[in-house]
Amino acid sequence: MQVTQIIRQKVLIRNLILATGIFFVSLVLGALIGQNTVEELMRQLGAVLEPLASTGNLSILLVLIIFLNNAIKALGLVFLGILLGLPPLLFIGVNGFILGGLGSALESVKGWGYVMASFVPHGVIEIPVILLAAALGLTVGMESLKWLVRRESRVKLQLSDCLRVYLRWILPGLAVAAIIEVSVTPLLIGLVNAS
16 A cells, blocks of 8 residues: 555544544643643753763754654554554653643743744644654554454554555654754744844
8 A cells, every 4th residue: 555545544534633632632731730740850851961962963963862762752653552552642642741731831931932932843843743653553553453352453464554654754754853853943942032
C-alpha cells in the first residue's frame, strides 16, 4: 500500500482525531492545574542539560539530541501501540498536560508572546507529527485488539505500513522541527524579550 493510501485510511483518521482530542484536553488540564508540577520538572531538566553548555558546538549537538529523542519516542509510539494502543494514549495525555503546565508557567512570568515564540515555530510541525505517530500506534493497537478477541487481524501488515509512514513523514518532520527549535525559536524568543 502506498504511504498516501495508508494516511487516508478511515481508521487512521479517526485515531488521529482521537489523539488530537486527548492532547488538547490534557493541554487545557495542564494549563489549569499543572503549573507547579511542570516547574519542578523544568528545574530537574535544567540540571541535566547544564553539562551540555560546556561543549563548543552546542547547536548541532542540540539538534541531534532533540531529533533523536523525538524520533525514538515517535517510533516507540508506533511499536508500543501493539499493547492495545494504551502507551500512545498515555504518552499524548502526559505530554499535553506537561506542555499546558509549562505554557501556563511561562505565561505567568513572561507573557503570551514569549509562550508563542517558545512553542509555535517548531511545534507547528512537531506536534502534528507526534500526533500522527500516536495515531499510527493506536491503529496498530486496534489490530492487536482484533487478534486478542480472535477476529481477523493484520498486525504485522499494519505495523509494516505504519513504519513506512514513520520513515516517509514522521522522521523528516521531526528533523525539520529540531532544526527550527534550535535555530529559529531562540531568535524569536530573543525578539520577544527585547521588546
